[in-house]
Amino acid sequence: MREILGKAKTVRELLKGVKYSIDYYQREYKWHDKQIRELVDDLSGKFLEEYQPDHPRYKVADYPHYFIGSIIISKKDGINYVVDGQQRLTSLTLLLILLRNLQKDRTDQVNVDEMIVSEKYGQKSFNIDVDERADCMEAIYEGQPFDLTDRTESLQNLYQRYQDLETCFPEELCDATLPYFIDWLLENVHLVEITAYSDDDAYTIFETMNDRGLSLSPTEMLKGYLLANIDDNSKRISANNRWRDRIRELNEAGKDVESDCFKAWMRSQYATKIRERKKGAKPEDFDRIGTEFHRWLRDASESIGLKQSADFYRFIDRNFDFYSRQYLRLVEASHKPISGLEHILYNAQYGFTLQYMLLLAPLRPDDREEIVRKKLRIVSHFLDILLTWRLWNFRSIAYSTMQYSMFLVMRDIRGLDPDSLAHNLNEILRKEEETFESNTRLRVHQQNRYSLHRILARLTDYVEIQSGQPSRYMEYVSEGKGRYEVEHIWANHPERHMDEFNHQADFAEYRNRIGGLLLLPKSFNDSYNDLTYEAKLPHYNTQNLLARSLHPQCYEHNPGFLRFMEASGLPFKEHIQFKKVDIEERGNLYLQLAKCIWNPEDLLKEVGL
Known part of the structure; x- marks a missing residue:
């Protein structure tokens, strides 16, 4: 293998004045709203952990650096071809365009144009240089509508993901905080750029880095821990079969459904604390479940009632079986109308991913089917009202904005019967100050x-x-x-x-x-x-x-x-x-x-x- 270079670069160093091309067989942009929201939530969350509104902007330089992944480049004839990482690079470019547009008419603008486009001989081109994307990117860059009729799925994804960014970008970053966030993104966020000088070397690196053949997923590690604590061999075999069947159904429902199910289930039933949004605050149950649920459960096993062999068996045979089935029901209801559960679809249409843990929170494995459906209707209806009120009043419903308040609601409704659940959530809504009457001048603008x-x-x-x-x-x-x-x-x-x-x-x-x-x-x-x-x-x-x-x-x-x-x-x-x-x-x-x-x-x- 010839020379290979690996270097950590800031977003500015990676994109400023540098052109990247993508081979024709890799040009599809495939990210969905989930990945976009996760990127925004990840970046905004890390920034807000450090942000102090009372210090000058230059203090952002002292914030810790943050790593968001790697890209692999094959350098041929002086051109940078992206072998791995184009989804992330394209999404970062869309985010930079949004930040550019959010800064319009401000006096404290940060120059992001040079990370998005460059000009040569009077011709402007995008730094992620893909011919078939040019007119779509131009429309996004100029804030103009783009006709998606008969366009490829890749272009439809590209345009729609920008709409998602407009919707999910946190309101709390749009005021005086915005230039601080942009400074941090450009100077403190890093990617590792791995450069090879032949396609063969680049793809060897790619395959090596993505070879998961011997590594265990978090759910596989969790299964190993749970089964190891079941003493009865016949029950261990039964639990393993149950686990296998449920995991297969989760994986058939889509990418990441398996891990998302575990996070939503464990948060809904067990999370008692959430990390404070201040510098130096430590991750709590809610946060750890989101990043390492398998380790969290092992550490918290006694506190959540996993003490005897029978407890571990019941955790798989009853609890996992019940909550995974309910989660799959929620996923289905998020994509198509299901009689009685339409509000789940409406909330999903807003892109509100926090609803899954809230919907699971009041459910109990011994609930009859009619009780389960009633609880789901009550919680999803509550969320539908709350989210619409916020949107009507120009309020954000982004993950980072809603996370803390939704955690409190989730914790308070855990295990409630339908009557108590309805009264509890109705009382929360009655205390809300912003309803339809509080804004009689709702209007359409670019972000809503x-x-x-x-x-x-x-x-x-x-x-x-x-x-x-x-x-x-x-x-x-x-x-x-x-x-x-x-x-x-x-x-x-x-x-x-x-x-x-x-x-x-x-x-x-x-x-x-x-x-x-x-x-x-x-x-x-x-x-x-x-x-x-x-x-x-x-x-x-x-x-x-x-x-x-x-x-x-x-x-x-x-x-x-x-x-x-x-x-x-x-x-x-x-x-x-x-x-x-x-x-x-x-x-x-x-x-x-x-x-x-x-x-x-x-x-x-x-x-x-």
Whole structure:
């Protein structure tokens, strides 16, 4: 093997003015929202452990360095080809673009452009240089929409992961903390760059580093520990068979489902403390389970009741069997509507991964099936209300922002019966200060477009279901050719509204309010988006029921809708024109609809109160 170089580099050293190419057979970008969220949570969590708001920025240089992995480069003809690590490099580039956009209009900007793009002979190109990504990356870089119709899965992933970044980036890093975080990311976060000077050498390194043939996974090490403590040979064989069957089903459900199940289960039933967000704080149960659950369980075995051989057998045969089955149910409910468990899907659509441990927390292995389902409905409904309230008030629901409060809820609802569970969670919601009424000016902006899309889908779907039509929620949130988009009722033509607005900024603020928005097919937006309201109105009458409710004909020969209007008392009305007052009235309608959909008293109704 020829010369091989390995060097730890900061993000700045790795990306500033350096071009990376990717061979055609490795160009697929495959990360999903889970990996993006884990990257953001990992980086933000490590930064916030050290961050002190009362010190100057140069003190960030004293923060500990943090290592996030390695990349393998094959250097050929002066070009850097990424053999391993392109997923991470691409995701870091997307994060840098987000940080660039978050800094706009700030006076304390940190220059990140040189880590994203470079220019030669007047031609700009991205430092992760892949031809087929260029137009998509350009749209992301400039903050412009990008048409995903008929695009490859790789490009769809690329664009959607940027939307995920906008959604999950912690609110607590967006204020005065932002330049500190960017400094830390560029100067204190390291990757090891391993450089070989032939493809053969590069792939030999890759295969060696990724050879897991002899290494045991955390779950395999945990199994070995548990089985070794079962004295009865027949029971040990039985427990091993049970373990094998359950692990196979978890692995069939998807990558990382196995380890995520153990983390959610053990946190939900055993975590009693969580690490404080301050410098020098030590990891507690919650944190250790997230990073080394197999070691944590071995250390905590006596405190959680694993003392005799029978305890270890029961832990596998009863507990693991029960909670792994429930976890698989939650995974399934996160991907498709299941009657009675729809709120799990809605929460998953927001990207809220903390819900699994909360849903498992009140469950007990001896719960009857109807009790399990009732508990799942109560907790998922609670989360649906809480998350929507936060989003309605421009609050973050990112993992790092919600982790501590959700830990407290999880700990407090552990093992509760349905009645106690419903009362407990209803009381938490009653104490919340930010509800729908606390923000009557909800508007769409770059960072909440994804979540507002989901809220509009729920409003639209509710109106149709209550009017006797089938649910179309999955149609409204699906990606691809026939996807729906957030439509502004007013076209972006402030000159048409000079009778009501002296300044373009005032027009834009009103135009972006939720009362001026609909959810419509992309093809509709492409065809009619630029027209006046009066010209669009007849076309709205051909769309979903919430859009149709703008048109007078919606209130004729429409018995299901008219019955719903009368029974609910909601302020639906036709709008022949659409002025400031119409946006305000329509906004109030949406707010009243939201209060019907996300009503804390519904938790008590789950238990017949």
